[in-house]
Amino acid sequence: MQLKNVILRPVFELMDEGVIAVDKEGKLIGINKKAELYLDLKYKDNIRQDIREIIRNTKLIDVLVEGKKQLNEKFSYNNREFLVKRIPIIENDEIIAAIAIFRDRTEINQMNKKRIEDKGYIEILDTLLNTVNEWSVVVDEEGIITMMSEAYKEFTNSPDAVGKHVTEVIENTRMHIVVKTGLKEVGDIQKIQGNKMIAMRVPIKKGDKIIGAVGKVMFKDLGDFHIVKQKVLELEKELEYYKNEVIDDRSAKYTFDSIIGNTGKMEELKKIGARVAKSKSNVIITGESGTGKELFAHSIHNASNRKFGPFVRLNCAAIPSELLESELFGYEEGAFTGAKKGGKKGKFEIANGGTILLDEIGDMPLNMQAKLLRVIQEKEFESVGGNTVKDLDVRIIASTNKNLKKLVEEKRFREDFYYRLNVVRFDLPPLRERKEDIKELAIFLKNKLTKKLGIYVEDISKKALKYLENYDWPGNIRELENVIERA
Numbered sequence: 001m002q003l004k005n006v007i008l009r010p011v012f013e014l015m016d017e018g019v020i021a022v023d024k025e026g027k028l029i030g031i032n033k034k035a036e037l038y039l040d041l042k043y044k045d046n047i048r049q050d051i052r053e054i055i056r057n058t059k060l061i062d063v064l065v066e067g068k069k070q071l072n073e074k075f076s077y078n079n080r081e082f083l084v085k086r087i088p089i090i091e092n093d094e095i096i097a098a099i100a101i102f103r104d105r106t107e108i109n110q111m112n113k114k115r116i117e118d119k120g121y122i123e124i125l126d127t128l129l130n131t132v133n134e135w136s137v138v139v140d141e142e143g144i145i146t147m148m149s150e151a152y153k154e155f156t157n158s159p160d161a162v163g164k165h166v167t168e169v170i171e172n173t174r175m176h177i178v179v180k181t182g183l184k185e186v187g188d189i190q191k192i193q194g195n196k197m198i199a200m201r202v203p204i205k206k207g208d209k210i211i212g213a214v215g216k217v218m219f220k221d222l223g224d225f226h227i228v229k230q231k232v233l234e235l236e237k238e239l240e241y242y243k244n245e246v247i248d249d250r251s252a253k254y255t256f257d258s259i260i261g262n263t264g265k266m267e268e269l270k271k272i273g274a275r276v277a278k279s280k281s282n283v284i285i286t287g288e289s290g291t292g293k294e295l296f297a298h299s300i301h302n303a304s305n306r307k308f309g310p311f312v313r314l315n316c317a318a319i320p321s322e323l324l325e326s327e328l329f330g331y332e333e334g335a336f337t338g339a340k341k342g343g344k345k346g347k348f349e350i351a352n353g354g355t356i357l358l359d360e361i362g363d364m365p366l367n368m369q370a371k372l373l374r375v376i377q378e379k380e381f382e383s384v385g386g387n388t389v390k391d392l393d394v395r396i397i398a399s400t401n402k403n404l405k406k407l408v409e410e411k412r413f414r415e416d417f418y419y420r421l422n423v424v425r426f427d428l429p430p431l432r433e434r435k436e437d438i439k440e441l442a443i444f445l446k447n448k449l450t451k452k453l454g455i456y457v458e459d460i461s462k463k464a465l466k467y468l469e470n471y472d473w474p475g476n477i478r479e480l481e482n483v484i485e486r487a
Contacts, residue, residue, distance in 0.1 A: 018032065063087070199215060277300045283424045286427050287401065312347050358396060370417070373414065379393070
């Protein structure tokens with residue numbers, strides 16, 4: 001039975017190696033395109049020619065004569081080296097043909113090198129996946145699992161997960177979707193076996209083509225996530241504390257952008273405040289307790305040319321009258337019994353070049369008002385027990401919840417001192433007169449308090465906001481903050 005070339009050629013073309021075939025007389029009866037490329041031959045030019053005329057010293061003739069296979073032999077042709085298998089074709093104990101199957105050794109070496117590299121990468125990835133006890137999975141472009149950590153296999157009870165479609169192994173997975181969309185998904189909540197987890201899925205790309213995806217369980221339980229979140233909040237609070245320590249009490253924290261409120265009255269006050277800040281004029285801020293007088297004073301300082309200077313606060317009502325003078329102007333060593341060694345700087349000296357806020361100025365004793373009036377007029381002062389006059393460059397902002405005009409009429413506040421302070425006056429409206437701002441204030445305070453307390457609150461209901469807006473808030477913003485914190 002003769003081998004027909006019409007049958008051999010289509011079969012040969014399916015092979016990745018070079019293939020040539022000769023009949024029992026050694027004439028070429030078949031050659032595939034790979035062999036044509038390797039040997040620089042043309043099928044139509046060489047068919048039916050003696051193989052010894054085409055390839056000198058070929059050993060295919062030996063195979064025809066001896067009828068024995070020759071495996072993994074080497075041969076050279078056109079300055080190239082090949083590995084070849086030569087096989088006789090026998091029918092009814094008769095050798096009717098022989099085939100040589102061969103491949104360029106350079107290609108083989110490259111393939112072996114890539115196989116070794118790939119094996120190395122796989123071993124490294126397997127080690128990474130398994131040693132850190134992570135729940136990780138890798139899929140190909142069809143969503144078939146190619147790698148999966150032992151811990152994840154154990155959890156999903158799928159020791160033979162590799163080779164299966166990811167949807168057969170992992171409940172509610174989206175890995176196969178990420179492969180199709182090419183979009184990364186981070187922080188997605190996924191329910192597996194009744195457990196809510198937080199997962200991450202990232203597509204793997206080679207050039208512009210998506211060749212797979214890697215998935216990882218970031219948190220195996222939502223409780224773990226909340227623990228981490230709580231730790232982050234605690235660190236943020238600790239950072240805020242140390243930031244405040246660095247800032248100390250000599251810097252203003254707030255600006256006009258920090259003041260919540262868009263009613264006409266508040267917008268006008270902020271606009272005027274920003275203009276007045278650029279001047280050197282003294283300022284009085286009045287308003288009920290809890291309306292944000294100190295916040296307004298901070299904002300004026302930060303909008304002024306003194307913003308890089310110190311911002312010093314003093315609550316006139318919190319300091320006994322006998323200590324107020326030394327607190328304001330400082331004292332020299334030995335000025336009185338118990339005086340600190342080396343003396344102490346007063347608030348005015350500390351605030352030099354910046355701003356001093358005299359809070360609750362309405363509670364300042366009359367004798368102290370007289371001394372302070374002289375300081376404002378002369379722009380100089382002496383510390384207690386000292387005899388050196390010190391120059392002063394300080395802007396004074398005074399604040400009070402009392403009616404200073406009425407106190408002047410009652411002779412409880414010096415009129416000349418009042419007019420020295422009352423160059424520019426801001427009357428902050430109570431919260432009941434700016435109810436349109438309550439919703440914005442409530443949401444801002446809710447966010448501030450949830451961060452402070454480490455409690456997550458989604459929102460304030462419309463019904464609750466209605467209650468807040470219908471109340472008159474005698475304690476103003478401070479009372480609103482207390483109510484939200486208590487809630």
